[in-house]
Amino acid sequence: MESQLPAEFVVNVDHERCRRCKRCVINCSFSAIEFKDKVTPNHRLCVACHRCATFCPESAITITENPLDYKYGYNWSPEIRKNILKQAESGGIILTGMGNPRPYPIYWDHMLIDACQVTNPSIDPLREPMELRTYLGAKPEAIEFEGEHDNISLKTELAPQVKLDIPVVFAAMSYGAISLNAHKALAMAARRMGTLMNTGEGGLHEDLASYTDRIIVQVASGRFGVTSKYLNNSAIVEIKIGQGAKPGIGGHLPGEKVGEDISKTRMIPVGTDALSPAPHHDIYSIEDLSQLIYAIKEATDYKKPVSVKIAAVHNVAAIASGIVRAGADIVMIDGFRGGTGAAPMIIRDHVGIPIELALAAVDDRLRQEGIRNRASILVGGSIRQSADVVKAIALGADACVIGTASLIAMGCRVCQKCYTGNCAWGIATQKPELVRRLNPELAADRLCNLLTAWGHEIQEVLGSLGIIAVESLRGSRERLRGVGLPQETLDILGIKHAGIGQ
Amino acid sequence: MKIDAKGLHYRPMNKIIRDAVAAGEKEFELDNVGGQRYIGTGLNEPVKITINGTPGNDLGAFMNGPKIIVNANAQDGIANTMNAGEIIVHGNVGDIIGYGMRGGKLYIKGDAGYRVGIHMKEYKKQVPVIIAGGTAGDFFGEYMAGGLIILLGMNGKSPIVGDYVGTGMHGGVMYIRGKVDPYHLGKEVNCLELNEEDMKLIGSYLKEYCEHFGFDLNEVMSGKFTKLVPLSHRPYGNLYVY
Numbered sequence: 001m002e003s004q005l006p007a008e009f010v011v012n013v014d015h016e017r018c019r020r021c022k023r024c025v026i027n028c029s030f031s032a033i034e035f036k037d038k039v040t041p042n043h044r045l046c047v048a049c050h051r052c053a054t055f056c057p058e059s060a061i062t063i064t065e066n067p068l069d070y071k072y073g074y075n076w077s078p079e080i081r082k083n084i085l086k087q088a089e090s091g092g093i094i095l096t097g098m099g100n101p102r103p104y105p106i107y108w109d110h111m112l113i114d115a116c117q118v119t120n121p122s123i124d125p126l127r128e129p130m131e132l133r134t135y136l137g138a139k140p141e142a143i144e145f146e147g148e149h150d151n152i153s154l155k156t157e158l159a160p161q162v163k164l165d166i167p168v169v170f171a172a173m174s175y176g177a178i179s180l181n182a183h184k185a186l187a188m189a190a191r192r193m194g195t196l197m198n199t200g201e202g203g204l205h206e207d208l209a210s211y212t213d214r215i216i217v218q219v220a221s222g223r224f225g226v227t228s229k230y231l232n233n234s235a236i237v238e239i240k241i242g243q244g245a246k247p248g249i250g251g252h253l254p255g256e257k258v259g260e261d262i263s264k265t266r267m268i269p270v271g272t273d274a275l276s277p278a279p280h281h282d283i284y285s286i287e288d289l290s291q292l293i294y295a296i297k298e299a300t301d302y303k304k305p306v307s308v309k310i311a312a313v314h315n316v317a318a319i320a321s322g323i324v325r326a327g328a329d330i331v332m333i334d335g336f337r338g339g340t341g342a343a344p345m346i347i348r349d350h351v352g353i354p355i356e357l358a359l360a361a362v363d364d365r366l367r368q369e370g371i372r373n374r375a376s377i378l379v380g381g382s383i384r385q386s387a388d389v390v391k392a393i394a395l396g397a398d399a400c401v402i403g404t405a406s407l408i409a410m411g412c413r414v415c416q417k418c419y420t421g422n423c424a425w426g427i428a429t430q431k432p433e434l435v436r437r438l439n440p441e442l443a444a445d446r447l448c449n450l451l452t453a454w455g456h457e458i459q460e461v462l463g464s465l466g467i468i469a470v471e472s473l474r475g476s477r478e479r480l481r482g483v484g485l486p487q488e489t490l491d492i493l494g495i496k497h498a499g500i501g502q
Numbered sequence: 503m504k505i506d507a508k509g510l511h512y513r514p515m516n517k518i519i520r521d522a523v524a525a526g527e528k529e530f531e532l533d534n535v536g537g538q539r540y541i542g543t544g545l546n547e548p549v550k551i552t553i554n555g556t557p558g559n560d561l562g563a564f565m566n567g568p569k570i571i572v573n574a575n576a577q578d579g580i581a582n583t584m585n586a587g588e589i590i591v592h593g594n595v596g597d598i599i600g601y602g603m604r605g606g607k608l609y610i611k612g613d614a615g616y617r618v619g620i621h622m623k624e625y626k627k628q629v630p631v632i633i634a635g636g637t638a639g640d641f642f643g644e645y646m647a648g649g650l651i652i653l654l655g656m657n658g659k660s661p662i663v664g665d666y667v668g669t670g671m672h673g674g675v676m677y678i679r680g681k682v683d684p685y686h687l688g689k690e691v692n693c694l695e696l697n698e699e700d701m702k703l704i705g706s707y708l709k710e711y712c713e714h715f716g717f718d719l720n721e722v723m724s725g726k727f728t729k730l731v732p733l734s735h736r737p738y739g740n741l742y743v744y
């Protein structure tokens with residue numbers, strides 16, 4: 001069927017400036033630029049990944065949204081009309097990548113942080129030690145010591161703890177969804193910054209064997225690459241129940257992406273679909289979840305914290321409480337703006353709840369039930385900047401998880417075409433010629449720079465708050481105020497409106 | 503090593519086993535087992551464990567090498583994500599056995615519950631095998647991505663298998679000794695007749711199986727088998743538009 005869909009973008013080439021080096025042609029992995037006497041774009045194929053514009057030595061390329069205007073209709077937006085055309089031409093579920101782009105409220109941007117003035121002095125982070133360190137894992141109700149004077153030791157047996165030098169870890173992104181070079185960069189950066197990366201559900205490539213103390217390994221319904229060795233060579237084992245971008249929807253790596261190397265890592269034949277449906281099918285209750293948690297603990301001799309990752313959904317607080325009672329050491333909550341390699345648009349854009357509200361509700365519930373100490377809370381689903389991290393910790397999180405932000409640091413342009421496997425930046429692709437574009441060392445440097453910058457920024461805020469450790473901020477909702485939020489939202493977030501004092 | 507499991511919680515019991523395996527112990531006999539979970543879970547050595555009594559769920563989960571013999575019935579989640587080894591059950595078993603199993607053998611004398619071999623996978627020479635002598639419940643071989651499952655129906659109960667056989671199947675092969683009515687089948691499977699090669703393949707496993715349980719191989723092989731394979735390795739390939 002001939003498509004009636006207009007091009008999304010227009011590639012403008014300034015032929016005066018162009019020196020016909022053809023770099024743009026070589027760089028475009030979506031075949032949107034050809035050379036026929038001169039640089040000739042096929043606008044329809046452009047996804048605005050900016051690869052050509054970035055590498056054009058003459059800055060001769062700009063990309064604009066197709067200025068084709070639609071007859072105004074607030075209800076029938078151009079996007080909705082284009083989606084209908086797409087489906088009328090194909091009969092398929094619309095697939096997309098990255099996180100929810102729709103203009104839902106972003107509550108981070110409606111929360112403001114306190115600072116010290118006059119009566120309670122702030123602290124200069126340049127001179128004072130400012131601690132960003134935190135530990136993930138279950139904490140005891142109380143601790144007991146034994147011995148006397150200079151021979152005192154801890155009597156209480158501690159659950160396994162994993163130290164983070166900065167309260168930001170890299171999100172679960174599978175080898176398959178992203179490239180091996182991207183995985184390597186994340187692992188190297190995690191090691192250097194004293195934080196963690198997460199394999200996602202696609203197993204662990206053998207090249208990353210030396211980084212296992214910095215890696216969260218995931219167990220999802222498909223069990224790809226899961227062996228007792230995989231479980232034991234890890235910092236943390238995570239059971240994946242859900243993902244913020246697609247709550248209730250599983251993973252599905254199409255067969256064409258399952259090449260030799262992925263086949264080996266996932267331990268499935270080349271070319272078969274890697275199906276990881278949302279239900280685990282051995283988990284229909286909290287008791288069943290507990291059974292898997294303890295199977296993993298038995299298989300790792302109780303040496304690894306076990307995390308359970310869920311999407312933020314309406315009943316998240318009760319579910320999280322169940323997860324903690326089931327024996328999880330960490331609850332990872334992924335908000336509805338979280339990214340993905342591929343998800344049906346209807347799910348990505350319409351299912352789940354914002355992480356800010358989910359976090360506040362979960363932290364509240366666990367406190368009310370007196371079990372907050374039993375598990376650390378990790379939150380993700382569009383943590384965009386260090387301010388979001390500070391606000392999340394003040395709301396009650398132990399640490400934050402960044403996926404999209406880490407990809408952007410490596411070069412991602414959020415073009416949302418991850419599911420095509422043509423990522424021009426060598427991130428969401430398995431094509432060797434594209435994967436090569438991402439240099440793991442350089443990408444790791446960029447990731448480290450990002451975390452270093454965020455670390456300094458968090459220290460600045462801690463100083464202005466008059467505290468010297470990120471652990472002192474945890475759950476300090478009194479240090480947050482809401483702006484422009486209705487009372488009900490403020491109640492859920494457990495914060496006062498700006499203008500209200502103590 | 504002999505362990506009296508009476509009144510013993512799974513946690514200390516499995517710890518005794520793990521520590522003994524680490525110390526070089528090769529053989530275990532567990533008496534009076536009554537529902538203790540995770541026996542053999544995560545063990546990587548080729549030890550032998552004989553269980554007298556009914557073990558609990560997740561027997562041999564993530565297991566990589568041991569041989570387990572159960573002289574009774576067993577419960578749910580046997581051989582969950584098992585990589586290598588052997589589990590022989592002289593009785594019936596519960597649901598979701600062989601979940602994500604990737605290698606080794608699971609031989610059951612009697613019936614099996616729902617979702618036998620769900621997400622079973624294979625990789626090159628590592629091909630997991632499940633054989634059950636009786637009947638099985640719904641969703642037999644669900645999402646099966648590799649490996650071999652044989653169902654024998656030796657106790658003559660009917661139907662031999664429940665509904666939705668092979669739903670989501672996209673790899674591997676199943677052999678069922680008897681006729682499977684089409685309405686029991688999932689949308690993703692294809693029914694075939696067996697050829698000589700198939701008979702040879704199942705014959706080699708069934709010989710071993712019959713030796714464990716004292717069945718007559720000729721009698722087993724004389725039944726008429728149905729072979730089930732996936733229609734596609736990519737069952738959901740055409741569902742999406744970009």
Ligand code: SF4
Nearest residue numbers: 018019021022024056
């Ligand atoms: S990269 Fe720039 S200068 Fe080179 S051919 Fe393309 S438009 Fe012209």
Ligand code: SF4
Nearest residue numbers: 412413415416418423
């Ligand atoms: S990872 Fe690549 S394909 Fe995905 S949004 Fe970023 S640049 Fe685009």
